[in-house]
Amino acid sequence: MKTCLECHDPFQGRSDKKFCSDACRNNFNNKQKSDVSHQMRQINAILKKNHKVLSLLFSAVDAQTGENNKPSKDRLFELGFNFNYFTNIYTNKKGMTYYYCYEYGYRPLENNYYYLVKRREENKE
Numbered sequence: 439m440k441t442c443l444e445c446h447d448p449f450q451g452r453s454d455k456k457f458c459s460d461a462c463r464n465n466f467n468n469k470q471k472s473d474v475s476h477q478m479r480q481i482n483a484i485l486k487k488n489h490k491v492l493s494l495l496f497s498a499v500d501a502q503t504g505e506n507n508k509p510s511k512d513r514l515f516e517l518g519f520n521f522n523y524f525t526n527i528y529t530n531k532k533g534m535t536y537y538y539c540y541e542y543g544y545r546p547l548e549n550n551y552y553y554l555v556k557r558r559e560e561n562k563e
Contacts, residue, residue: 492542
C-alpha cells in the first residue's frame with residue numbers, strides 16, 4: 439500500500455504512482471506552482487500599470503508646443519509608475535540609456551524629469 443502525496447489516503451496501483459487520483463495530482467502540482475505564479479502575476483500587473491502610464495503620458499501632447507510631454511518623477515509616481523520594473527534597457531550610440539516597458543521608454547533628464555519615447559515598429563519581412 440502506498441500513501442497519496444496530496445490527501446495522504448492509502449491506495450493501490452503501479453509501482454511509480456504517487457497520487458490516488460487525477461484531482462489529487464492536480465491539486466498537489468497547483469500548490470507547488472502557486473508561489474511562482476503569484477509572484478509572476480504581481481510583476482506582470484506592475485509592468486502592465488507602467489505600460490499604461492507611459493502610454494497615457496506619451497499620447498498627451500502639449501497644446502502649445504506640439505511636443506510630447508516630459509513628465510516629472512512626481513507625476514509618474516502620482517500615476518502609480520514603479521521605476522523598479524521595466525522590460526529592457528537600451529543604450530544608444532551617444533551613451534544615453536533608455537528604460538523600456540515594452541514599446542514605451544523613458545530617459546532621465548535634469549531636475550527629475552523624463553523624456554518619453556515609443557519604439558518604432560520594425561518590418562519583419
